[in-house]
Amino acid sequence: MTTLIQEEPVSQPLTAGTSLRVQEDAPRDLHLEGEATTDMARVPPRKTFSRLITLPSSSKKPRYLQEKEWLGMVTAVDEVGFTARLKDYQGGPDLETSFLFEEIPQEDLDLVQPGSEFYWSLGYRIEPNGQRLRYSLVHFRRLPKWTAQKLTEARQRARDTLRALDSELDGTT
Amino acid sequence: MRKEGHGRMMIKPVREERALVLLGNFNPIIFHPAWFASEGLIRKSEAEQAKSELIHPDVAQIDFGGYKLLVTRERFQLTTEQSPYFRVIADLTQGIFQLLQHTPLHAAGYNATEDYRMDNEGHWQALAHLMAPTQQVWADLFDEPELRMLRIQSATPLGHTQVQVSPLEPKPPLTFRIAFTDHFDAPTDSVGRGAKEMLSVFMDNRERSEEKCQQVFSKLVKLATGKP
Numbered sequence: 001m002t003t004l005i006q007e008e009p010v011s012q013p014l015t016a017g018t019s020l021r022v023q024e025d026a027p028r029d030l031h032l033e034g035e036a037t038t039d040m041a042r043v044p045p046r047k048t049f050s051r052l053i054t055l056p057s058s059s060k061k062p063r064y065l066q067e068k069e070w071l072g073m074v075t076a077v078d079e080v081g082f083t084a085r086l087k088d089y090q091g092g093p094d095l096e097t098s099f100l101f102e103e104i105p106q107e108d109l110d111l112v113q114p115g116s117e118f119y120w121s122l123g124y125r126i127e128p129n130g131q132r133l134r135y136s137l138v139h140f141r142r143l144p145k146w147t148a149q150k151l152t153e154a155r156q157r158a159r160d161t162l163r164a165l166d167s168e169l170d171g172t173t
Numbered sequence: 174m175r176k177e178g179h180g181r182m183m184i185k186p187v188r189e190e191r192a193l194v195l196l197g198n199f200n201p202i203i204f205h206p207a208w209f210a211s212e213g214l215i216r217k218s219e220a221e222q223a224k225s226e227l228i229h230p231d232v233a234q235i236d237f238g239g240y241k242l243l244v245t246r247e248r249f250q251l252t253t254e255q256s257p258y259f260r261v262i263a264d265l266t267q268g269i270f271q272l273l274q275h276t277p278l279h280a281a282g283y284n285a286t287e288d289y290r291m292d293n294e295g296h297w298q299a300l301a302h303l304m305a306p307t308q309q310v311w312a313d314l315f316d317e318p319e320l321r322m323l324r325i326q327s328a329t330p331l332g333h334t335q336v337q338v339s340p341l342e343p344k345p346p347l348t349f350r351i352a353f354t355d356h357f358d359a360p361t362d363s364v365g366r367g368a369k370e371m372l373s374v375f376m377d378n379r380e381r382s383e384e385k386c387q388q389v390f391s392k393l394v395k396l397a398t399g400k401p
Contacts, residue, residue: 038282041352
């Protein structure tokens with residue numbers, strides 16, 4: 001957890017201009033690096049900030065013991081749920097199965113459309129007190145939607161490529 | 174210890190972490206939970222529950238519950254210790270930089286760290302001896318030489334891969350950590366031309382990086398336990 005101390009007391013919330021610094025003995029998980037490395041094992045040296053920073057320690061979180069994971073693609077939707085084709089990340093055979101809408105986060109329901117993709121994982125969730133709970137987690141992939149302008153640009157590029165290929169086949173320039 | 178299908182390793186890690194790191198030029202202050210929700214990258218409820226531990230022109234740190242984001246002016250980093258989110262953070266990274274497509278990126282790293290606890294203190298010693306036979310090489314120079322950390326690096330067509338192995342406890346250690354990094358440099362002709370090409374290299378290789386790290390973890394645990 002990040003341990004930071006304030007140089008001057010401030011009332012929350014912390015904002016730019018607040019004077020804080022990283023405590024010298026702070027643990028290393030805040031990588032405020034100057035070193036240009038993508039390698040997490042080589043933790044860069046700590047850096048002192050002249051202004052600002054944060055905050056509270058996070059409570060202990062559950063741990064997941066994942067047993068299986070699939071990439072799913074919705075193939076059909078009906079009144080109560082949907083059917084999906086599943087690709088096993090561990091190399092097992094593809095499967096087809098059905099899900100009820102009640103298994104999906106309510107905010108994800110508008111993502112449930114034929115062709116949309118999701119991750120489905122099964123395993124144990126281990127609570128900080130050691131209790132194990134079986135879990136089934138469905139997470140619909142959220143990538144930025146294609147805008148009308150992007151689609152128009154993509155269609156134009158496809159047309160240009162096709163025209164170039166036709167010209168090449170015709171032997172013209 | 175337990176048995177599993179599909180040839181996977183028999184010992185489960187006691188801690189797993191995946192971190193995606195991008196190096197470039199970032200504007201930390203724009204990384205706010207509300208921005209993620211407004212762009213549809215996360216659920217509205219996720220944004221409401223996210224803890225903005227730090228938002229500042231030089232650094233942003235947000236705890237989304239399942240994963241954490243840290244952005245400085247030079248570095249973007251998404252980290253999770255929860256396996257159901259390993260692929261989710263890759264999607265989130267892709268989504269963010271599809272939106273921020275003009276962000277200059279010059280390197281990317283796929284990091285996987287796992288801690289393994291052995292049921293026998295001899296397992297680490299066996300692994301250490303296979304990786305670096307300290308008794309043969311160092312025993313005439315030092316009393317009781319020990320391997321504390323080993324790092325192996327291999328060049329790849331796109332950058333390099335690195336593995337670091339270290340015990341996590343004083344002698345005799347029961348737990349050891351394996352840290353894997355697949356580092357990608359931006360294609361030379363794409364430097365300064367935004368995020369698209371660097372991101373494409375990174376995302377096209379993420380499943381291969383995960384497969385490679387699984388091979389590394391599996392091999393080292395098998396060497397430690399002596400089980401085929």
